[in-house]
Amino acid sequence: MSALRTPTDEAIPLAELPSACTTPGHSAAERVDLFWSGVRSAGTGQVAMSWTSRTSLDRYRSTGIAHPGSRTRWSQEAALAKVRDDPTRLQALGALHLWRTMTSEQVAAVVGSPLTSSPRSVDLALLFAAGLAQRGMVFAAERRAIAPMLWRPDIAARAMRFEDRLSYAEWLGVYAGQEWSWGAQAGRHNLITTELSLRVAEYTPIGAVLGELLAGARLLFPTQEQLARSRRSADAVWVRDDGLRIVVEATATATTTFRARLEHWIKALLQDTERSTVVLFVDVSDPDNDRSRPDLMMRRGIVDAVTASPERVEAGIPSRVAFARYRDWFPDLGLVHPSFFGLQVERPTGRPGARFEPVDLLDPYAVPFAPADPEAARAPIVHAGNLYGVPHWLRGPGLDLDAVVRRLAGFPPPEVMPPERRAELVERFARRADPSARAQSRHGDDPPASLSTDPRRPRPLALGRASLGSERRGS
Numbered sequence: 001m002s003a004l005r006t007p008t009d010e011a012i013p014l015a016e017l018p019s020a021c022t023t024p025g026h027s028a029a030e031r032v033d034l035f036w037s038g039v040r041s042a043g044t045g046q047v048a049m050s051w052t053s054r055t056s057l058d059r060y061r062s063t064g065i066a067h068p069g070s071r072t073r074w075s076q077e078a079a080l081a082k083v084r085d086d087p088t089r090l091q092a093l094g095a096l097h098l099w100r101t102m103t104s105e106q107v108a109a110v111v112g113s114p115l116t117s118s119p120r121s122v123d124l125a126l127l128f129a130a131g132l133a134q135r136g137m138v139f140a141a142e143r144r145a146i147a148p149m150l151w152r153p154d155i156a157a158r159a160m161r162f163e164d165r166l167s168y169a170e171w172l173g174v175y176a177g178q179e180w181s182w183g184a185q186a187g188r189h190n191l192i193t194t195e196l197s198l199r200v201a202e203y204t205p206i207g208a209v210l211g212e213l214l215a216g217a218r219l220l221f222p223t224q225e226q227l228a229r230s231r232r233s234a235d236a237v238w239v240r241d242d243g244l245r246i247v248v249e250a251t252a253t254a255t256t257t258f259r260a261r262l263e264h265w266i267k268a269l270l271q272d273t274e275r276s277t278v279v280l281f282v283d284v285s286d287p288d289n290d291r292s293r294p295d296l297m298m299r300r301g302i303v304d305a306v307t308a309s310p311e312r313v314e315a316g317i318p319s320r321v322a323f324a325r326y327r328d329w330f331p332d333l334g335l336v337h338p339s340f341f342g343l344q345v346e347r348p349t350g351r352p353g354a355r356f357e358p359v360d361l362l363d364p365y366a367v368p369f370a371p372a373d374p375e376a377a378r379a380p381i382v383h384a385g386n387l388y389g390v391p392h393w394l395r396g397p398g399l400d401l402d403a404v405v406r407r408l409a410g411f412p413p414p415e416v417m418p419p420e421r422r423a424e425l426v427e428r429f430a431r432r433a434d435p436s437a438r439a440q441s442r443h444g445d446d447p448p449a450s451l452s453t454d455p456r457r458p459r460p461l462a463l464g465r466a467s468l469g470s471e472r473r474g475s
Helices: 054-063 076-084 087-099 104-111 123-129 155-160 168-175 187-203 256-271 294-306 310-314 338-342 379-386 401-409 419-433 435-441
Strands: 047-052 133-140 150-153 208-210 236-239 245-251 277-283 321-325 344-347 357-360
Touching: 047 150, 076 087, 076 123, 087 104, 087 123, 087 150, 087 168, 087 187, 104 150, 104 187, 123 133, 150 187, 168 379, 168 401, 187 208, 187 236, 187 245, 187 338, 208 379, 236 379, 245 256, 256 277, 256 294, 256 310, 256 321, 277 294, 294 310, 294 321, 338 344
Parallel strands: 245 277, 277 321
Antiparallel strands: 047 133, 133 150, 208 236, 236 245, 321 344, 344 357
16 A cells, blocks of 8 residues: 555445435445546546547548547537527536536536436537537546546637526526636546535535636635736635635645645735635645655645745634645545545644644634624525536525516516515415305405416516626626
8 A cells, every 4th residue: 555545444435424415326436436546647648638529520520530420419509409498408517617627427416417427318418519518538548447428618619609598597507607618627636626526515514515617716805906807716615604615726746836826825815804715725646656745745835835924824824724635535445534524634733843733624613714794604605506516405595586687677676565465365365265155255355466367367577688688797
């Protein structure tokens, strides 16, 4: 066993634990383990990823270099229509947009449809045929290795204006309030971070897990002017039930890029006077590589950065920058360590010589958070209910989008019926439903026309996207 591997004595088989993921056959114990299967080694020559888009496939066919059987079953317009009219396909698209890169198994787990990951399923195939998603494959040194199909958003979809076909609720669910984003695709990091976030959602009492799309510095700290134009984004954000945000940065090396990310987030934390955010660096390096020991260099870099000035120490930065190793939480294939259930990490809060001390990020007593506005702090959890990319078991009722649409369209809020009037109507309808009172009801008052059950009555005003126009895109 590698010296870097965590002992498995206390580890628990994932298959023995109840999972919050209710998608049959798609819990963490049943999905392909991307870390221990070797996908973590992508870029080292052991594993490679290859991607294809609808545009490139059409180009290959026009030049005669594509395989005869590689054509799609649908025209692009037909595929777009089929995606638009199917909630499962829209949710799959929202998942890809939020998390950047996913396996078909991960998409099925998030959406809640086990058929989505089937090779015979048309859900993801239609996203490809519509030009909304790219599909990829993992090529390993073992030719016969069985790996799941990979999926990510297609950059060409930005020019399609697919959002023009959607209602407000669908646009919010797929786009999460953002422009269509393709961005820098770090496939290996995205896959492992998505899997880790799914496991957090399955086995811990987290409030919400959000992907890279919503982990941008400008979204996390909207009041900080120096971050208003920042394009830097973390890999994920986990929101504790009280609203504390855990910004997740997965990293495999302690290069200058790692140090630049560290400095960027520390400067943001210095301006976060409410202490609403903790930044967690997760080591996802190859556990079989005994030579480089990137975890030691990461720890050293964190200590140097958080203690670089008295200002940082006084602002409590050492208690707000944490470190964890993926292999400590999941020490081997199909195993989980009990420390994962509370998200036990290390923080550089100790004395010299023993800087790093363990703490559970989900323990509000060990990591306190007292927001000035508790309701606003928990807003990301409420808003997550409207986002298709959030695991389906974590989606609550969400926002009242009818009120939002009315406000954006310039309509006044609906009048609330007084309780006494509501009670009067309930009593009247109950009396009419009583057979013994039907004769008497003929001489009584009829219900108001607006409450009639006549199917010919006018339907409520439908506020589609066309009525929103530029207000929604500018929100």
